Amino acid sequence: MWKLTLCCIALAFLSCKEESGPVGFLTEDQDKEVKVMYSSGETYGDEVYLPLLGNVAKANETDPNEILILGKKMDAGSMEYIRPIGAMKYMEDDNERLLIVAIPTNPQLRTIDVDDLVDFSVKYGSIKRIIEQWYASYRGLGKNRIIGWDNKTVALDVLNTEK
Numbered sequence: 834m835w836k837l838t839l840c841c842i843a844l845a846f847l848s849c850k851e852e853s854g855p856v857g858f859l860t861e862d863q864d865k866e867v868k869v870m871y872s873s874g875e876t877y878g879d880e881v882y883l884p885l886l887g888n889v890a891k892a893n894e895t896d897p898n899e900i901l902i903l904g905k906k907m908d909a910g911s912m913e914y915i916r917p918i919g920a921m922k923y924m925e926d927d928n929e930r931l932l933i934v935a936i937p938t939n940p941q942l943r944t945i946d947v948d949d950l951v952d953f954s955v956k957y958g959s960i961k962r963i964i965e966q967w968y969a970s971y972r973g974l975g976k977n978r979i980i981g982w983d984n985k986t987v988a989l990d991v992l993n994t995e996k
Contacts, residue, residue, distance in 0.1 A: 863916055863917070863985070863989060864914045864915070864916055864938050865892065865914065865915055865916075865917070865935075865989075865992050866912055866913070866914050866915075867890035867891060867892050867900055867902075867912070867913060867914075867915055868890055868891055868892075868893075868894075868910070868911075868912055868913075869888050869889070869890045869902070869907045869908065869909055869910065869911050869912075869913055870889050870890055870891055870899075870909060871885055871888065871889040871909055872885075872888055872906050872907055872908065872909050873885055873886070873887050873888050873904075873905075873906045873907070874906060875909070877889070883967060883970070883971050886901065886903075886963065886964060886967050887901045887902050887903045887904065888901075888902040888904065888906065888907045888913075889901060889902070890902055890913065890915065892992050897930075898930070898931045898932070898933060898991055899930075899932055899933070900915060900917075900932075900933040900934075900935055901932055901933070901934050901935070901964065902915055902935050902936065902937060903934065903935070903936055903944065903945055903960070904936060904937040904942045904943050904944050904945075905937075905941075905942045905943075905944060907937075907942065913937060913938075913939070913942070914937070914938040914939065915935035915936065915937055915938060916935055916936055916937075916938055917933050917934070917935045917985045917988035917989055917992065918934055918935060918936060918947055918948070918949055918950055918952070918953050918985050918988075919933075919934050919949065919950030919953060919982055919983060919984055919985055919987075919988060920932065920933045920934065920982065920983045920984075920985075920987050920988040920991065921934060921964065921965065921968065921979065921981075921982050921983075922979075922980040922981055922982070922983065923968050923969070923977055923978060923979045923980055924977060924978040924980060925972070925976070925977050926976065929980070931991060932964075932968060933988045933991065933992065934953075934964065934988070935988070945957055945960070949984060949985050950982060950983075950984045950985060951984075961982075965979050
């Protein structure tokens with residue numbers, strides 16, 4: 834009986850068709866080229882006393898939104914393709930800021946492989962909490978406040994309007 838069950842499971846698995854590409858990968862239309870401003874492990878600004886959790890990039894020089902790329906260390910000044918997975922809103926003094934969180938499209942630069950914010954939260958909830966804590970604290974106690982998270986659609990909309 835167990836052989837028949839195993840055969841049915843194997844047949845069901847093998848007959849599945851891949852509809853939208855491999856699991857864990859976004860479509861190419863969601864890839865965005867950005868410029869790495871600071872490498873992972875560096876510090877920036879006069880008020881920052883903690884090294885960066887990841888590489889920080891911008892879609893262009895005038896874009897106020899930063900992009901945190903979760904992956905291996907990248908060279909500052911390099912152009913890299915990223916795939917947004919979500920966006921974190923936070924208050925910095927009296928200004929609302931948006932941090933786009935992304936992974937590199939290059940598999941050799943990835944340290945995690947997620948598709949979206951839900952996937953990230955389930956697989957790497959501790960990393961999400963560390964990001965929140967870092968951005969709430971990097972300028973000192975009480976200077977920043979986390980508002981919440983938005984999905985990758987919001988991040989892509991922001992990137993598409995910041996051309």
